[in-house]
Amino acid sequence: MDEIEDYSEKIHEQSNEHAHEILHHSESKDRWVMYVALSTAVIAVLAAITGLLAGNHADDAMLTQIHASDQWAFYQSKGIKAELLASTDHVLVVMGKQSDTVDNKKIAKYKQQQQDIMKKATEYQKESDTHVERHDVLARGVTLFQASIAIGAISIITRRRPLWFVSLGFAAVGLFFLIQELFF
Structure with a gap:
């Protein structure tokens, strides 16, 4: 996951640098690039928060x-006893x-203890499965946020506004996964 985070950070930095260049060297009609850079920064923060939560659930x-x-x-x-x-x-x-x-009393005691232990083990397994499910939901959100960041950077580099809207769409779905996990 560190490799993915490093990759998305590099893309985010490059898009911000490109955005600053465009803002200082272009006409006012390209000021939308500033909004792309700002939205990308917010999305990067959401990706970091979602990644942290996903990691906690994995642990x-x-x-x-x-x-x-x-x-x-x-x-x-x-x-065995x-x-x-x-x-x-x-x-x-x-x-x-x-x-x-x-010995027969001990055997009966061991069998009863086994039943109690089985209940605990089953509860732990269910809890682990729940954490895995929550991790999976959050991991989807992280993936969508990272895709959003990449598409936002591409929109700046290619100067295509529709790509920014696609980027925002990916971020919205990522946000849905984050909200779903936090509140449901």
């Missing part, structure tokens, strides 16, 4: 996935020795 998704994995490992260890006790009891019965009822 949170990874952390909760690690918690879920830890819980599943704990679940497995309880299952229960099976080991059951196997030991079975061997004792086959050998003609009496099975210890304490």
